[in-house]
Every structure is written in structure tokens, then in C-alpha cells.
Amino acid sequence: MRGRKDLLLILTGAAIAGAAVFCLSLYLGPEGLSMPGDEILRLRIMRALCGAGTGAALAAAGVAYQTVLANPLADPYLLGSSSGAAAGIAALSFFGVSRAGLIFPLTAGLCSCLTVAAVLKIAGRSFSKKNIILSGVAVNLFLSAAVIFMVSIRKKEFFSVMYFMMGDLGETRLSLIAAALMIAAAGSLFLFAKSRFLNALAAGKTLSRQLGCDWKKESLAALAAASVITGAAVSISGTIGFIGLMAPHIARKFVGSDVRFLMPAAAVSGAALLMISDFAAKNILFPQEIPVGVITSMLGAPFFLWIYKK
Amino acid sequence: MLILIFLSALIIAPGCSSRKAPEGLRVVSLSPAITEIIYAIGAENALYGITNHCNWPPKASREKESVGDFSFPSMEKIALIQPSLILAAGDGQGKAISHLINAGYDVRVFHPADIAELFAHIMEIGRILGKTNNASELVKNMKKEISSIPKLKNKSVFIEVCPKPLIAASDKTFLSAICERIGLRNIAVFQNSYPGVNAEWLIRKKPDYILLTGCSEEEFRALHPYIKNSKIIRPSDIDMIVRPGPRITRGMREIYYLAEDAEKKQ
Secondary structure (H helix, E strand, O other): OOOHHHHHHHHHHHHHHHHHHHHHHHHEEOOEEOOOOHHHHHHHHHHHHHHHHHHHHHHHHHHHHHHHOOOOOOOOOOOOHHHHHHHHHHHHHHOOOOOOOOHHHHHHHHHHHHHHHHHHHHHOOOOOHHHHHHHHHHHHHHHHHHHHHHHHHOHHHHHHHHHHOOOOOOOOOHHHHHHHHHHHHHHHHHHHHOHHHHHHHHHOHHHHHHOOOOHHHHHHHHHHHHHHHHHHHHHHHOOOOOHHHHHHHHHHHHHOOOHHHHHHHHHHHHHHHHHHHHHHHHHOOOOEOOOHHHHHHHHHHHHHHHHHHO | OHHHHHHHHHHHOHHHHOOOOOOOOOEEEOOHHHHHHHHHOOOHHHEEEEOOOOOOOOHHHHHOEEOEOOOOEOHHHHHHHOOOEEEEOOOOOHHHHHHHHHOOOOEEEOOOOOHHHHHHHHHHHHHHOOOHHHHHHHHHHHHHHHHOOOOOOOEEEEEEEEOOOOEEOOOOOHHHHHHHHOOEEEOOOOOOOOOEEOHHHHHHHOOOEEEEOOOOHHHHHHHOOOOOOOEEEOOOOOHHHHOOOOOHHHHHHHHHHHHHHHHHHO
């Protein structure tokens, strides 16, 4: 058990490492470390912002889902939260709504909330590990089919939507990025403010009741916040799997389960993990690009199995 | 008894009796470009089915039965037409073509890699449909038209097919061949026809022109605000250049003038 001072030191170290990865992603390209031209630098700044913001948001949502559902396998992707958000975005695109401002992250957040509610309802009251994941898989498949149905009707959007479903950090519209990241930041701060309740919940429902927490209301609020954060992240970067699963587990190894420390450490881990994955996605086959979700899934699927077997 | 019923059902089933043309040639075109060629050589009487995308000439969609999508045509509609010949484009139709061949249809694929091959394909379609003279007249006119289009000097182009993800038409495509013909060298030299590319690479390559085929200029500018050094050109009717058919001459001329205008504006 580490002391408060040690944990703060670890957090500071993690923040410095995260900042270093952010800077590296600006100056490290296919030709190695170099000073890029203005246009390329701006492009990389946008990409790094999307990567860091999305990674941190998905990780924060992952911490909340894992803690509230007491399920180490819970993740925005596996719970269907990301697919719900993506289906909402595909529906907006289907009806020709232009991608700008708050409407995309907010709709994605709402659809994400509804999807998680549906998954939990299907899983039943027990919230068992397997039930939740299986319900998530079923809902994921249903929503993917709905998205494919929509793009089959509007063929013009086919490539864009399909690519979006595999994760893409190439968003350059500042208004959309700013709106999504503000919503994600507000949701993450809300969850951080609920650290005391989440810690109590991690210790058991009975203890949380003894501490005077309205277990049901607080759990619902935390799940809704995690879903809104996921929706905001998906609205700029598409569905990126397993960051919300891996980052909390990596952070837990260093700072333990105290949500006050776990949440920021996971956010930094998620941001760094996604920026590193994006670097690989951009440069492995340069100048061709691999969707970043392919890289995170290649890392995340074995990680999932490892956690599942533990 | 059951065997006899089964055999007689096989004999009278419409899908099975449709292999032979009952009266003359019954053609289904699975490509908008081929439909345009058939109309241009005056062989539309033999055409019985087209795709949802065959919108030129405008009367085509009014006159002919649609068999559905370009990539996923309806096998049932095709069976109902009872075609003796199916003409396809090949690209993006692999699954449909193999299903049709397995079902016993005579399928011919016309996928020209360059302008010379397009002329050969027009002649071949004319020969099959009994319109050799019209086909050779069309080819002669197209050759004359193309030879009258001036050439740009030492200019490079990036041909956009989809803005997000950024997908290019590589040097292996027909689109690239028509650009080369008017003096636009394609910077996308890849093994595959339509590679997804990185925006950083495009900024570095600084092509003289970006030829848009998948979106409007406003949309491209909004999605790629940092790609500033290239002049953007977009023909009024994209179908004229993406379909290897009789209208490419108009498309090529328009690209040339758009490029020249963009050069003058700078």
C-alpha cells in the first residue's frame, strides 16, 4: 500500500510521461524526429488533441464502468456504449445533419446512455460478468447491423462511416473537437467529484449504504456520466476499442484502486496509449493509414483474454 | 414419384429455363459506363436491364428495368429478365460476377485500364451487339475529340475518391490514365487502385492540383484545412470522368480548362 505522497509522485511522473508522448507525437514522423512544416504541425496538433482527449475520456469512462458494475471486463466498447454512440452519429449523418457544434457529441452521449441501459436491462439484475459482456456483444452486433443498413441506403457515406466504425483521429474541425472535449472534461470532473462514492462502492454496496450514499441514484448518475463521456469521445474519433479496458488496469498497477488517484492516472495512460497506437496506425504502412481501432483491438483483445482468465 | 416431381420442377423453374435467350440478344448492363456505350452506339434495343446507377442518358432509367445495385444486383430480377448476356465492369463487382457465372450466365467484364483499352472495349461491345459501324464511328469521333484537347506541362495531380478517410485513385486506375493524357502526372503511385493515404503525405507531396471526385470543394476544405498548397479542381459532372464511356472526352476537356483557369487565377 503506497502512501499519499508516493501516489502524488507517481501521478506527477505519469503526467510528465503523458506530456512527453504528446510532444513526441508532434515531432516524430515517418522520417524520425524532425521539425515539421506549419501545416503538418497543425495537423499533428489536432490529431494529438483528439488522441489525448479521446484516450483520457475512454479511460475515465472505463474506470467508472468497472467500479460501478464491479466488473474488471467492463469497457465502453464491450458494453456497447461506443456502438450506441456510433449508431447515433450514423443516424445524424443519414439525415444529412452537418458535423459541427454540440449536436453530435450530445446525440452520441444520449444514444450511448440508452444503449448501456438496454445492455444492463438485458443482462438482468445480477450484473454478472458474463451476462453483461454477452449482452454487450449482442447489442454491439445489432447496432453494427443498423449502421450497415443506414450506409447501405446512403452509399456515398459508406467509406466514411465504415472507417469511423474502426476509429479515426483525423478530425480537424476545431468547433467539433472543442465541444466534444469540453463535454468529456465536464463528465470526467463529475466522476472525479464522485470519487468518494465510487471508492465506497468498490468496497461493497453495504458499506456505501452505511456511508449514507444513495447507491442506486449515484450508480445511475455515474453510469450516465461515463456514457456521455464515451459519446463525446466517439463523436470525434469513432469507435475505438479496449482503451477503456486497458488504461484503468495499467493505472491500477501503479496507483491501486483509490479512484481519486486511479481516475487521473487512467486518463493519462489512456491518452498515452491512444497517441502511441495512432503513431503506429499512421506510420506502419506510411503513406497508407490503418484505422487506429485496428491497432487498439490488436493490443486489447489479448489483454481482455488475460483479464478474463485471471 | 417424388423424383419425377423434383425433376419436372427443375425443368419448369424460371431460373433454370432462363439460360437461353428466347428471342435475339437480351443484355443486362451492370455498369453505368457500359450502359452509356450501348446507348451511344444505338444498341439500346438489345438492353433489357440496367443498374440503379445507370442515369445517362436520362431516358435509360425510364426505359429499362433496374436490376438493383451496382455491387449487389438482384439475382431474382436478373433471372426474370432472362438475359443471354451480362456486361459488367468488374471493379467492386467480384462477388456478383462469380454468383452470376456460377448460375450459368454468360458474363463479360469490361474494365479498361486506359483510353486505348476503352476504345478496344467499345469496338468489342459494338461487335457483340451487331453495331460495329456505329462503334467505330464513336471511337473515331472520340479519338478526334481527345487529340484536340491541349496538354498541360509538368503538372502533378492527386485524385481524391473519398475525403474522409482520404482515399486516392492510384496510377493503376482509368481516372489516372485520362489525367496523364492531358498532362497531369498522378502522385499516388501504389500497387492497389484505391489506397487510403495519410494527409501529411499529401501536404508533403504538394501536388499542383487536387482533382475532387468524392466531395465538393467546400467539404474538402472543411475536412482538410491544412492542405493549402494545391489548386482544387472539380468537374461539373463527376460521372463524365469516373465512367470509362463516351463522355470522357467532355470530362477531359473540362479538367484541362479547370486546371488552366486555376493556374491563371493564382
